[in-house]
Amino acid sequence: MKARSSLIVVTFIVLFLVFGSFVFSVSFRATILRVLFPATRELIYLRTGLPHMLGEHLSLVLLSSVLASLAGFSLGVFVTRSCGRDFLPLVRGLSNFAQTFPPVAILALAFPVLGFGFRPTVAALFAFGILPVLNNTIEGIESVDAGLIEAAQGQGMTPSQVLLQTELPLAARVIVAGIRTSVIINIGTATIGATIGAGGLGTVIIAGLVRNNTAFVFTGAVTAAGVALATDWLFSRLEQVFFNPQDGGRSGHDSTRHSS
Amino acid sequence: MIEFDRVVKYYGTHRALDGVTFTVPDGCVTVLIGPSGCGKSTSLKLVNRLLEPDDGYVRVDGRPVKSFAVEELRRGIGYVIQSAGLLPHMTVQDNIGLVPRLLGRDKTWRRTRALDLLELIGLDPHSYARKYPSQLSGGEAQRVGVARALAANPPVLLMDEPFGAVDPLNRETLQNEFISLQRKLKKTVIFVTHDLDEAVRVADRIVLMQDGLVIQEAAPEELLGHPSNAFAREFVGTDRALKRLGRFSVSDYMSQDTSRVESEDHTSVPASATLREALSRILAVPSDQIPVRDAQNRILGSISLEAIRRAGYGGAST
Amino acid sequence: MVTDSGATVESWLVRKPVVFAVIIGATGVFLPLFTIREHRLDGGTGLSLLSASVPYSVFLTACLMVPVVISLVRMPARVRAGFLAGIGSVLIVLPWLLAATIGSSVLVERELGLGRVAPAGGFWFLILSGIILFSEFSRAAQGWTGTLLVVAISLCLFVMFWLGLLEDIAFIREYRVREERFFSELIAHLRIAAMAVGSAVLVGVPAGIASYRYPVVRKPVFSVVSGLQTIPSLALFGLMIAPLAFLSQRYPFLRQLGIRGIGNAPAIIALFLYSLLPILRNTYTSLSVMDPAVIEAGKGMGMTQKQLLFMLEIPVALPIILSGIRVASVQTVGNTTVAALIGAGGLGNFVFQGLGQAAPDLIVMGVIPIVVLAIVIDRVFGFFIGRAIPGVRTVE
């Protein structure tokens, strides 16, 4: 068992190093691409550096996901308070409805409304990214046993104490699962953001598609996939560290997850 | 006839049955009873081969169950379990018709059979046939479970705590219905329970088990009268004499003499009741005997404290 | 307040969502309703309802007041819900009518023969307020009211379209110029999505059953499939190109089958890989939630392994598996859009062509049918999951 887990650790370190070198060392990347695509002459996309595109990508995702998580979370908490209860069915219905919208559709609509560039993309990612967080916040809070809340109130907790000390801790796992879904979707949609001029890793993929250069496509695709997988893995570690794995999986809560 | 012959069953290293031997005569209700985990359900599942023994034999009509094709064996044995186990996506009617369907019976036959059986178990066929299991109460689901087991008219029924999940009042109704049903149908039944009162009520024979062993195999009166060891004595409890009276019918011990009975007496007992009930009623009146009436409320005779005492003592000494 | 019977009279209270819908609708009255463009790449000028037509503004404002008034009048809750849902439907249809009347007349007035009316903020806000009212109240209304209203809305829009009243709307213009291609791309879109989801069902369901039956298989299958789902769609499409190009060069018969590095083949494969997770996961879940007592009862009655699978396990599992297919289908219809970037067919071609030409109307023309498809597919599955399999209605 121990030997196996250390083997996994070593594998991860190696993968991480290879991935890092691929992104940050042009010569390493060129070597790999030359082996894979011997027929291609132009292996390295020179217009923008890969680390730069990665940076753009991460800032797109980070900015939109932080904003979306805050908004989704606040809205979710609001509609589960007594003052916002009236909106619960409405928000739930609209958000379920909106989740059938493909993220790419929202991204594409950002252009007619807001134009080209970084900010419209952030806006689109933000808009769609709200939904999983919102849904899971509502679901997480709603699934807290009503008896527990009553017990908390019975001990004389104020509404905000009930929220902070009973509801949110119990809903945290589901909410984090929603954030995870939201971030992964945003990483994917941000890749397509290149088509509305947002920069990011999609840039080199699109350039490769336009110029029929498979090496470019591969460069961008591998990097984007690596970012997504690493982020997902980070989240799963986070969930393992912070939440007891015994109290149920998150699988039930992201069944309407889109990827893009 | 079903025989258990030195049956041994392991779960991993845990020995659930440790050489179990007993016989289940035809046309009788044999109750397996014992504390939780003693191997009752395990024994039952060996009969329809949901489990296979590690040693020893289970025989049905002299043939080892191993020699039957497993599905055929099971289709010839009705099986009722505690939570009914009705298939959630089928109507009551289709649930009941399931085994006949497996046996290749046609649709109209199955439908008629389902309606007949619903009638038999006391559920209105027309309002229940098309319901889904999720629309039934626990007791209703349990009855449907029994109906389903009876559908293919199997000679043998296995019932694993069939009334375990039902509230006490309904349980008694179900038990009584089961008893009168069994009087009509004369199936060979193995009935698992850990409720001694239930066992005493429905059993023709009782097999008392403990830790994978048979402690005593006897008629209920015998078990209550002569528990064979300390465990059995403790299991049947200190009120075993009282329980035993539950086995005897008033009609067998009453006197035909109606002259000594004041017809105005309010307290009486039906002839179909048990001596235990009769005793309970006598203890509530100042006299030491009460009238016995029939179903039409006519006085048939009387039952006395003395007769009950003699029955209890006499039974115990035989 | 609102009870099941609907007979009780609601208290005199304007509910918050009503206020919310009215505010959104009122905002719509003040925002530009349309952008009037001289040609398809023109930035255009905004046209708000107030500046265009006073009578219509009054009518719309009246429409928006009705929900408030209705909320104040005493009446059975069901009837009120029906009224409010009805007003919502009017608000959904009205903007189109405005486009057909006000919009078109402005074009005539300004002598813009080739001009077009592009729906703008106000247009969408009015529709949104209608949707809010509708979704809030259609369920509480009498039996079939909601369904009838949906039919009525669709019918109204279709008739307007059919009578040629909507021709001046910008994206309808875009549609008219490429009507034939529109249908071929629509078919291509559906075909790609259907092939991907279809093959994902063929693989995902057995894989789910196998993961349930053989616990050893479970972990590797699940990690690979959920890893695939994590990869951005464009990246997954991109990763398909190189190996497929290589294979088709190596084996000519593949090329004859139409398998190349770009085009439909890599798209279908990537979309197939994407659809696996929801189907696999729901199949697995559906089997693992099965009550063991029911299985034991089935076995005890003498069902063979095959009968257990087909008469018990699959029927009970079907609604859950169907939900997985539903998620996969909705998701795939969206992702097929992206596949246009690697040369596959489908409605994504309009969207990305629109983005390439900076032609907003073309983008909208591409996006609308994609969204409608996603919603329709979602609803159709919802309908079948809810109705077709009675008895088991618990799992969503």
Ligand SMILES: Nc1ncnc2c1ncn2[C@@H]1O[C@H](COP(=O)(O)OP(=O)(O)OP(=O)(O)O)[C@@H](O)[C@H]1O
């Ligand atoms: N599938 C199994 N795996 C391992 N051990 C089992 C299994 N089923 C039963 N056992 C064990 O075998 C013993 C006998 O179990 P069995 O189910 O026959 O008991 P029982 O008499 O029916 O009890 P109860 O009245 O609680 O139903 C118990 O100790 C139980 O823990």
Ligand SMILES: [Mg+2]
């Ligand atoms: Mg048991």
